[in-house]
Amino acid sequence: KLLANLQGMMLGKRSGDRETRYAAAAAWANYVARSGRSKGLAAAMNAYLKDRTLSASEASSPWGVLYGYVLAAEQTGGAEVLAPLEKIMNEAPGSINAENEQIYFSAPEAWARAVIRNGKFAEYAQRGMGQDGAPKPSVIDRMLLSKDRPMLVAAALRAIALSRDPQVTQSVRSPTGHLPAIDVPVFAPSTYVGEYGYGAASPG
Numbered sequence: 001k002l003l004a005n006l007q008g009m010m011l012g013k014r015s016g017d018r019e020t021r022y023a024a025a026a027a028w029a030n031y032v033a034r035s036g037r038s039k040g041l042a043a044a045m046n047a048y049l050k051d052r053t054l055s056a057s058e059a060s061s062p063w064g065v066l067y068g069y070v071l072a073a074e075q076t077g078g079a080e081v082l083a084p085l086e087k088i089m090n091e092a093p094g095s096i097n098a099e100n101e102q103i104y105f106s107a108p109e110a111w112a113r114a115v116i117r118n119g120k121f122a123e124y125a126q127r128g129m130g131q132d133g134a135p136k137p138s139v140i141d142r143m144l145l146s147k148d149r150p151m152l153v154a155a156a157l158r159a160i161a162l163s164r165d166p167q168v169t170q171s172v173r174s175p176t177g178h179l180p181a182i183d184v185p186v187f188a189p190s191t192y193v194g195e196y197g198y199g200a201a202s203p204g
Contacts, residue, residue: 003031007182010064021064022102028180029071036176038076044179045069045084051187054088054104055095062184063099070103074110076173079118085111089151108155112162119170121163 008014009024032038048066052058070088073081088107096104115121128136137145143156162168 003028003180006031007065007180010068010182011062011184012060012064018099022067025064025068026071028068029075032068032072032179033075036076036173037179038072039175039177040179041069041072041077042080042084044182045073045081048184049084049087054091054100055097056187057097057190058188060185060188061097061099063103065182065184066100067103067106070106070110072179074106074113076175077114078172079114079120081114082111082118082120085114085155086152089155090149092148093150104151108151108158111155112158113168115159116162116168117170118172121159124159125163 005014006024006028009020010028012021032041045066048069052066070085073085085107088104089111091104093104115124124139127138127141130136140156140159143152146152
């Protein structure tokens with residue numbers, strides 16, 4: 001019953017209040033992490049992002065669901081959660097819809113912790129050698145050099161900081177169950193965003 005209520009809030013069915021949806025997403029993510037029900041988290045994130053971008057506007061956006069996914073990925077999940085988090089961080093900052101801003105700003109922390117948790121930092125920080133013999137920048141280097149994707153820079157800096165924190169270590173926990181299913185509605189674009197989004201023209 002409680003899980004169903006949280007998911008209803010995340011979808012905006014039980015409350016359209018932004019703070020309530022934030023809290024519901026956080027509680028849902030904590031449940032997923034504590035219960036070990038993270039199997040399929042990356043797949044759920046990819047499915048959500050298949051037809052949606054953070055710049056898209058919907059009449060009744062289920063953004064609380066993606067926020068819950070991102071908060072869950074911060075705490076649990078294998079290396080497969082990195083790709084959808086990178087997709088979020090690769091969105092153009094000037095086009096982010098206001099209701100998706102917290103998702104966008106939360107992705108770097110989730111990515112950095114997933115990198116450390118899954119023992120990927122050394123790999124991502126390793127510089128290689130190009131075919132011409134010239135040094136090849138690491139994944140972390142390329143992220144730090146990004147000029148138009150600030151969340152990539154933030155994620156790289158956070159991963160570096162966490163890699164130096166002795167209290168943050170590799171700790172992959174095998175999932176014990178499937179992610180609680182959430183019936184995310186089909187994407188229904190809105191033609192008018194009004195004061196809560198960017199880039200959309202007001203009705204004439």
